Amino acid sequence: MSAVQICEVSPRDGLQNESVVLSTEVKAALVERAVAAGARRVEAVSFVNPQRVPQMADAEAVMAAVPRVEGVSYSGLVMNRRGLDRALAAEVDEVNLVVVATDTFCLRNQGTTTVQACDAARDLVAAAREAGLFTTVTVGASFGCPFEGEVSADRLDEVLRRVADAGPDEVALADTIGVAVPAEVSTRLTLLDDRVVPGTRTRLHLHDTRSTGVANALAGVASGVDVLDASIGGTGGCPFAPNATGNVATEDLIYTFERSGITTGLSLTSLIESAEWLQAEIGRRLPSALLHAGPFPG
């Protein structure tokens, strides 16, 4: 038996790449559903430029509409000081900062080079910590870049050193475009463990673009990762990465985990019900496997 924490990211990464913009009420309901299914950590919103990511323009309203549950950490994605100020005003519990491992993708995603993004993350970590928030840094394109191709272990190592210098509570490797395979997940998590200060938590953010999501998640658990991001329905993607597809579906992970003796505290039945609901709200067939196949035994 082992255990891993799931960070539910459907309200943020899940919705930001959908063409349909959901109402504030539906977004808040999605957060509530995730919590009801057992999630103790939810990436609820992002405080980025609403002109660049219009789906997240009502972040403050979503956070105001979500009834806070004791023991649940509500997170917001933040790119800069303005975003952090909005996050603080909205009273999130944690902020998710982003650094992309390649310059080309980082420039397209947030208008800075990787080194500049690391510098910004250092300042934001310090400011957020002073305000009492948990801080996590997501390293995008940790396994490959849609523009530069392969991301070498040396390049990633260089970025992880800078991110570790920023001193966040947690660092995540993100397979933003779904190219990782399990062997790489293991070796790159070891690289991460070697770079961060002992006690720093580790997280893995997976996209199931090339059918490797579940295999990569199992490799992450076997390597001792603390947290896995996942998205109800397998929604998600990145508006700035071509052909990006959804995050690994939360219910797909929980199906395999339940049958493999890995505990998460989440309810598979509840997740599938919420995936059905979300699919109806979004109005397109979502990629989750369990949503369509159903649990086993049925």
Place this chain on the structure above:
Amino acid sequence: MSAVQICEVSPRDGLQNESVVLSTEVKAALVERAVAAGARRVEAVSFVNPQRVPQMADAEAVMAAVPRVEGVSYSGLVMNRRGLDRALAAEVDEVNLVVVATDTFCLRNQGTTTVQACDAARDLVAAAREAGLFTTVTVGASFGCPFEGEVSADRLDEVLRRVADAGPDEVALADTIGVAVPAEVSTRLTLLDDRVVPGTRTRLHLHDTRSTGVANALAGVASGVDVLDASIGGTGGCPFAPNATGNVATEDLIYTFERSGITTGLSLTSLIESAEWLQAEIGRRLPSALLHAGPFPG
């Protein structure tokens, strides 16, 4: 580095659950494409009752249309003596016999109980071997049954003892409805290894119904399985199992294997091209991930 053989099953298991019936020429072209992509073993046809599986009614014509390539084994699925006679007349190199691990599913699939199917397999193995054919027995529902639910390790063990008594050259565990998880793949392959005569080859037949296909295949390779079934485009299913979906896509396996140091001799580029072609012939979106996401680096 390790290696595993791929048995391409799109022409048989892949097509038999598609509502569109392809022409003999297109079926033969699919077999040729699999061989051109590097497959050295192809399940090309099935010699079953054409009234039950109309898609396979032209098995003889397909085999006659396929140009035989030296070193490639062309296989036909066979349920009874009549099927074996047809297979021999069509000059296949091997026959695939089927036993389903639960009585309910076995009765629906082939009109016999599991024990009766084992008895039939024994006679067919003897007759096929006498005719010089390679013999493989596929044990359907080895990980779960759509009608009876869980299939216990004890039940599977009992079936494997009978199948081993039949003395085939190879035995396969089939996850017919895509419910297996990697830990079960490992333990049930060990069960299989313990039951069969030393030297018997082992094969794994996976369906990617619950996003576990790639993870299960990797577990199979790690457990030393000799052969993996896979289907170009991720086509496939079972006409007698509700909600059955496709086999794990050949190109999805090869993507992960290539990046994991597992050699198969198959060309990813060629497989993706054939998946595109097959999708156009079938006229529906096929579930293969690599078909839609493309290779990486692109």
